[in-house]
Amino acid sequence: MATAATSGPIATLTPIPLSTEPPAGYSWWNQDVFYEIFVRSFFDSNGDGKGDLNGIISKLDYLNDGNPETTTDLSVKEIWLMPIFPSPSYHGYDVTDYQAINSDYGTLDDFKRVLDEAH
Numbered sequence: 001m002a003t004a005a006t007s008g009p010i011a012t013l014t015p016i017p018l019s020t021e022p023p024a025g026y027s028w029w030n031q032d033v034f035y036e037i038f039v040r041s042f043f044d045s046n047g048d049g050k051g052d053l054n055g056i057i058s059k060l061d062y063l064n065d066g067n068p069e070t071t072t073d074l075s076v077k078e079i080w081l082m083p084i085f086p087s088p089s090y091h092g093y094d095v096t097d098y099q100a101i102n103s104d105y106g107t108l109d110d111f112k113r114v115l116d117e118a119h
């Protein structure tokens with residue numbers, strides 16, 4: 001036999017107001033918008049069916065156009081890349097060389113351009 005549910009709110013949440021500074025007691029990473037990118041599936045710049053570093057560069061304005069007055073971008077402030085190193089698996093977590101770039105994604109120079117363009 002089912003029991004009657006109690007009525008009323010389960011919890012009361014207090015929203016954190018948006019501002020340019022983290023609320024007292026919160027670190028900056030609680031305030032910024034992070035965006036994790038699985039490069040292989042994000043954007044393919046050369047038509048080989050695999051996302052790549054140049055694809056990220058071409059979509060940086062979609063993530064953040066650098067203008068705080070516009071609202072057509074995602075206002076991302078931090079980008080987190082899933083593994084971009086050579087690897088025998090699709091996800092890339094079993095890295096075979098931490099000093100190279102997966103050739104499906106591009107080159108080390110492409111990665112340096114991602115860094116420059118993102119900043």
Ligand SMILES: [Ca+2]
Nearest residue numbers: 044046050052
């Ligand atoms: Ca590609």
Ligand SMILES: [Ca+2]
Nearest residue numbers: 067068070073
């Ligand atoms: Ca903007």
